[in-house]
Amino acid sequence: xxxxxxxxxxxxxxxxxxxxxxxxxxxxxxxxxxxxxxxxxxxxxxxxxxxxxxxxxxxxxxxxxxxxxxxxxxxxxxxxxxxxxxxxxxxxxxxxxxxxxxxxxxxxxxxxxxxxxxxxxxxxxxxxxxxxxxxxxxxxxxxxxxxxxxxxxxxxxxxxxxxxxxxxxxxxxxxxxxxxxxxxxxxxxxxxxxxxxxxxxxxxxxxxxxxxxxxxxxxxxxxxxxxxxxxxxxxxxxxxxxxxxxxxxxxxxxxxxxxxxxxxxxxxxxxxxxxxxxxxxxxxxxxxxxxxxxxxxxxxxxxxxxxxxxxxxxxxxxxxxxxxxxxxxxxxxxxxx
Amino acid sequence: xxxxxxxxxxxxxxxxxxxxxxxxxxxxxxxxxxxxxxxxxxxxxxxxxxxxxxxxxxxxxxxxxxxxxxxxxxxxxxxxxxxxxxxxxxxxxxxxxxxxxxxxxxxxxxxxxxxxxxxxxxxxxxxxxxxxxxxxxxxxxxxxxxxxxxxxxxxxxxxxxxxxxxxxxxxxxxxxxxxxxxxxxxxxxxxxxxxxxxxxxxxxxxxxxxxxxxxxxxxxxxxxxxxxxxxxxxxxxxxxxxxxxxxxxxxxxxxxxxxxxxxxxxxxxxxxxxxxxxxxxxxxxxxxxxxxxxxxxxxxxxxxxxxxxxxxxxxxxxxxxxxxxxxxxxxxxxxxx
Numbered sequence: 001x002x003x004x005x006x007x008x009x010x011x012x013x014x015x016x017x018x019x020x021x022x023x024x025x026x027x028x029x030x031x032x033x034x035x036x037x038x039x040x041x042x043x044x045x046x047x048x049x050x051x052x053x054x055x056x057x058x059x060x061x062x063x064x065x066x067x068x069x070x071x072x073x074x075x076x077x078x079x080x081x082x083x084x085x086x087x088x089x090x091x092x093x094x095x096x097x098x099x100x101x102x103x104x105x106x107x108x109x110x111x112x113x114x115x116x117x118x119x120x121x122x123x124x125x126x127x128x129x130x131x132x133x134x135x136x137x138x139x140x141x142x143x144x145x146x147x148x149x150x151x152x153x154x155x156x157x158x159x160x161x162x163x164x165x166x167x168x169x170x171x172x173x174x175x176x177x178x179x180x181x182x183x184x185x186x187x188x189x190x191x192x193x194x195x196x197x198x199x200x201x202x203x204x205x206x207x208x209x210x211x212x213x214x215x216x217x218x219x220x221x222x223x224x225x226x227x228x229x230x231x232x233x234x235x236x237x238x239x240x241x242x243x244x245x246x247x248x249x250x251x252x253x254x255x256x257x258x259x260x261x262x263x264x265x266x267x268x269x270x271x272x273x274x275x276x277x278x279x280x281x282x283x284x285x286x287x288x289x290x291x292x293x294x295x296x297x298x299x300x301x302x303x304x305x306x307x308x309x310x311x312x313x314x315x316x317x318x319x320x321x322x323x324x325x326x327x328x329x330x331x332x333x334x335x336x337x
Numbered sequence: 338x339x340x341x342x343x344x345x346x347x348x349x350x351x352x353x354x355x356x357x358x359x360x361x362x363x364x365x366x367x368x369x370x371x372x373x374x375x376x377x378x379x380x381x382x383x384x385x386x387x388x389x390x391x392x393x394x395x396x397x398x399x400x401x402x403x404x405x406x407x408x409x410x411x412x413x414x415x416x417x418x419x420x421x422x423x424x425x426x427x428x429x430x431x432x433x434x435x436x437x438x439x440x441x442x443x444x445x446x447x448x449x450x451x452x453x454x455x456x457x458x459x460x461x462x463x464x465x466x467x468x469x470x471x472x473x474x475x476x477x478x479x480x481x482x483x484x485x486x487x488x489x490x491x492x493x494x495x496x497x498x499x500x501x502x503x504x505x506x507x508x509x510x511x512x513x514x515x516x517x518x519x520x521x522x523x524x525x526x527x528x529x530x531x532x533x534x535x536x537x538x539x540x541x542x543x544x545x546x547x548x549x550x551x552x553x554x555x556x557x558x559x560x561x562x563x564x565x566x567x568x569x570x571x572x573x574x575x576x577x578x579x580x581x582x583x584x585x586x587x588x589x590x591x592x593x594x595x596x597x598x599x600x601x602x603x604x605x606x607x608x609x610x611x612x613x614x615x616x617x618x619x620x621x622x623x624x625x626x627x628x629x630x631x632x633x634x635x636x637x638x639x640x641x642x643x644x645x646x647x648x649x650x651x652x653x654x655x656x657x658x659x660x661x662x663x664x665x666x667x668x669x670x671x672x673x674x
Contacts, residue, residue: 133587150524154532187487187575195491195572219579223587235532236573238524242556243577247584250470250560 009102020312124295132225346439357649461632469562
């Protein structure tokens with residue numbers, strides 16, 4: 001199991017990425033990690049981290065894409081940048097999966113220029129796991145999957161159906177759910193509600209065995225976690241995902257400020273702290289290790305730009321699990337059905 | 338100040354509606370209320386409620402639209418239903434504003450069939466107030482306005498600009514903000530982000546003095562309350578609004594279950610209760626009294642179907658304030674600019 005890890009372009013620089021790789025090298029069974037980026041910096045960062053040197057390699061890339069670069073221009077200008085170099089390692093089968101915490105647009109574009117799309121997939125999707133009230137699957141995972149969250153702003157009915165299949169395959173892999181329940185996000189549960197694209201996708205999914213289709217779901221169902229996979233277009237998904245981040249931020253702030261400084265309040269602070277911690281854990285994307293970009297013939301995990309070492313380590317684990325369980329094959333089967 | 342109040346079709350029947358009207362008749366300065374619906378039932382409900390009989394009238398309507406009726410069919414079949422009868426009272430200037438807690442689609446359709454749209458308004462909007470972290474306006478209101486939340490699923494750039502003007506006018510009235518800050522909900526803050534309709538609306542609003550345009554806002558900005566008015570199409574607004582309801586529901590549930598039953602936890606419960614109450618107050622739509630349907634030449638306030646007496650009373654107050662401060666005139670001025 002070999003992962004090409006883009007070492008560059010995360011918000012906090014290469015240190016957390018290298019630390020995450022070092023941790024993973026000592027932990028996860030058969031994982032080999034190729035760090036792609038500035039060789040000298042990576043080697044320096046590795047020196048201070050305990051790691052299994054037999055399982056960490058470095059491939060030099062002289063450039064990288066920054067968070068606020070325009071993806072198209074950046075990739076045109078810097079063909080040897082770390083994300084393109086890492087993607088080429090995967091395309092040439094020198095690695096089995098690609099992981100990056102860099103500029104999301106650049107990761108998707110680098111993949112588009114390097115990998116093939118799976119048969120029947122017109123547009124790729126960026127998926128995200130997010131915390132829900134209800135648990136999912138045999139292990140009681142406290143999160144569900146939502147896609148697309150920004151790769152494809154406007155989706156046709158075909159795209160929505162493909163996302164349903166791809167989300168279902170990924171949910172099966174990460175949560176061990178044999179037939180994940182998939183819902184289409186709309187403005188009402190009736191099959192006639194929504195945009196023309198949603199109405200058409202609803203009709204097709206309802207008449208197919210490709211996924212366990214639960215019909216339309218509404219905004220209420222997102223935090224409840226009524227289904228295992230929510231499908232929507234990238235515009236709506238982007239707003240939903242950022243809103244969830246904002247709500248989490250506000251809930252923590254409210255919990256902090258709702259309590260005065262009197263003695264009664266101070267007595268309660270210890271209790272509160274554990275409550276806040278529980279909410280924080282539930283909403284902590286660092287535990288989930290990144291989001292897959294689905295639709296290509298290769299495994300790609302996009303880690304959050306703010307990833308710390310633990311998040312990177314988890315992204316590497318998720319990538320390994322996704323390769324082991326053959327996501328692309330599962331998607332192919334679903335698309336045929 | 339005369340309000341026509343549709344007494345029928347709320348989730349809990351006529352009792353909370355009549356109770357809210359009775360309360361308002363004893364409280365609010367110059368308010369006269371015409372209850373429209375089944376005369377015998379209304380009279381019976383009024384008997385047990387202290388009210389100012391000189392300020393409550395009843396107009397009989399033999400039918401009404403139920404929550405799950407299809408609006409078009411229901412209005413065709415029952416031309417004398419309560420919502421159409423109440424709307425006619427307003428159209429004929431026997432009342433200054435319309436308030437209903439009934440079927441939202443039927444309220445909008447009844448208004449469309451009875452009122453005129455304001456000049457330049459192609460599609461009407463349903464607005465909602467929702468709780469935010471940041472306070473708004475000189476009175477520190479803990480809520481912001483979002484529209485459209487379901488009247489117009491797909492909006493043109495013209496529609497989005499009109500919603501910006503109408504939302505700004507309504508925010509000025511309810512929160513006393515001279516120049517409310519208006520944001521367009523998109524998948525990024527740059528002017529080039531979003532659907533073609535959003536990009537075009539952005540360019541127009543940026544080049545106009547009609548509203549204090551704050552540019553694009555993202556999902557994060559919804560709970561934060563970065564702007565006073567958020568503009569989006571009805572499909573996205575519906576999902577956002579229902580998601581906020583769901584998040585509020587889940588936050589309360591989480592706060593309840595995050596605490597075990599040990600002694601340390603019990604000590605903290607008093608503190609927690611006040612925190613939960615604060616979050617609950619912030620997310621309690623009953624305090625806000627309903628949402629305006631904007632774009633018609635008459636004032637319409639849609640109260641929540643689950644309204645209790647207090648919510649109805651507040652909806653009546655909001656309707657009176659909206660009429661007093663001449664929402665339609667303010668919108669007309671904004672549309673000209």
